[in-house]
Amino acid sequence: MTDTLTDAARNYWVDVNNWSYEPRQSHVVGGRNLASVIDATVNALVERGIDPSWIQVGSDALLPGSFGLGKTRWDILITKEETPLGAIVFTAQSGLSAAKNLTNRIHEWTSRAFSVRSSHDLGGMQPQLGLFVMLEQGESRRVQPRLEEALNQFYSDELYDEIAYTCFAGKVLQEPIAEMAVQRFVDRFSRRLLARAVGPLEDIPPYLEGYREVIEAARGVKSDYSLDRIPKKGGQAEVFRAVHKVSGIDVAFKRRLSPGRKAAARMGREIEISRMLNGHPHAMPVLDFDAQHQWFVMPMAGATAEEQTVHLKDQKQLQRLIRAVASVLAEAHRHGWRHRDIKPSNILLLHGRWTLADWGTVRRPRGQTTFVGRTGEYIGTLGFAPPELSVKPHDAVPASDVYSLGRVAAWALTGEWPLANIPLLPTQEPWRSIVREATQHEVERRPQSMDELLALIDREHEKHRS
Incomplete structure (x- = not known):
């Protein structure tokens, strides 16, 4: 160009x-x-x-x-x-x-x-x-x-x-x-x-203090980072373990695979929403990025939820994850954003706290979508995406993310990867009732917000304690 x-x-x-x-x-x-x-x-x-x-x-x-x-x-x-x-x-x-x-x-x-x-x-x-x-x-x-x-x-x-x-x-x-x-x-x-x-990442929250040198030196220059030779590849990008040369701090370097405008827009959305959520303890932050949205840098996570299956079978550990992800989704929803791809590999453990990442398929607030229909006929990950995302993904609502988070709970407790549009329920209460309500096929029958989902969790736990 x-x-x-x-x-x-x-x-x-x-x-x-x-x-x-x-x-x-x-x-x-x-x-x-x-x-x-x-x-x-x-x-x-x-x-x-x-x-x-x-x-x-x-x-x-x-x-x-x-x-x-x-x-x-x-x-x-x-x-x-x-x-x-x-x-x-x-x-x-x-x-x-x-x-x-x-x-x-x-x-x-x-x-x-x-x-x-x-x-x-x-x-x-x-x-x-x-x-x-x-x-x-x-x-x-x-x-x-x-x-x-x-x-x-x-x-x-x-x-x-x-x-x-x-x-x-x-x-x-x-x-x-x-x-x-x-x-x-x-x-x-x-x-x-x-x-x-x-919004530049100027206000550094306490939990990112260890990355202050990276944030303050950020200038969008790839040569500031030394990358491992072998990346971990995903569908749209590859992630390298990297070192910020000046500070010696370990970071994750995410680089998109496709050179096209659609891929650049996807990565641009990840950068924009992460900056908008700066300061939320359960949002994975972006520390540095280049102007063409070819790559960005984030903290190196300790593990994904997918790698923590043994621990997440503990209901207390699972509830901690669900509440963390629900809190950051509630903030995004208040600003009109919908994640649309919540799954175990996108939930990362960062210094002992669960964070939500990979906002590349996020739906912008109404009126801010550059190209309506660019996301195509289907969006999300089979088994975790709600039925409506296979029909009109642009019409996603907060309850769409509620469904996906419910499927994460079902996966964690059953150990089974969910199949598209097939019910998957834990055997134990109160999570059986929670998942059943959160993953109703009809969108209007689910909790309509993260606040309603958390209220359901509290109500069902209280019911089964008595």
Whole structure:
């Protein structure tokens, strides 16, 4: 995708130089060609996980007047839930015209960014700012040093978070400053946007204190981690035991297997929900991730529920697991999320506490789904998924996760892997009654929330104590 963007930047100058000059139409042709660079940038951001519904271009790309300079027009504006996350301005400067106008252009770029940086809107949290500069070297050799000095100063003064800078000379597109390369620009800018959208992991809860060095050093760079050679493979990803090189802390490095957009979106959902649940003791946290959602890092779990079958036959141990998973699901449900793939291998034991992981098939809150129907006709794991997920998986409700959690209890106590839509009940009470109610075929006959499930558990235990 980055190659497409650099090709668009090069083709801009090719088109301009092949165009017969007509003064009355110069702005039209230039604007049209620049639009191809803007479109390629939008595609690159989407490829790296930015939701297309967040992106505005053209007349819609307006920062509110509270950010200074009235309603400032940008070429790309990224907004989530009416909160501006980022803005990018594009400019093409030919050598001859830049020699005359460069001072004015620098002043314009400075004023534009400074007005945003001086704003106290959103509690002083300004959107990320990007500047995409394309220079045709031309005959004036004095332009390039002046331009590059100004761009470096923008970085030093922290006016722009990321800058892309290309120079077209001798029919070749060059990137004179490595820190301003196009790929670096889209990678880092999208990562900044995602961190802002899902919330950086800044508040470190006590149970993650042992990972503080990993969290504080997180920068989305794979080479920060040393991976074991042999991974543990799953359906959509592989997980490596890894070491954070700087701190020496053991972590789990999860890498997706497919390079496609669907797999990237799946991993993006895992990252987003884990950040939303940051601070919940029974949610498996994400410590670091890359902008393209190719991988993320989480703590190394001690075991899965699937590996703890002997211990989970103890009803007290099982109840501890069910309550832990129910508590984190209740929090996710309150925000409109549905897990849709609860099973023993997705319940992990982390430093003595049960955590729920693998939110890749999660259903977003209503209105936030990017592509309805992308999950297909069926979702979940056979035997643990409720019947409704084989018909309309997008219509999952909290009671869908109640069913799956009930099947986990049945599996733990019977030692049998459940078969799709076939009842599986423990022989002992009170869990026989609990599982029967939680795994009713008709969704409306089950407990409708995790709170109702926990109330059922308490009620049945109290009944069989008397």
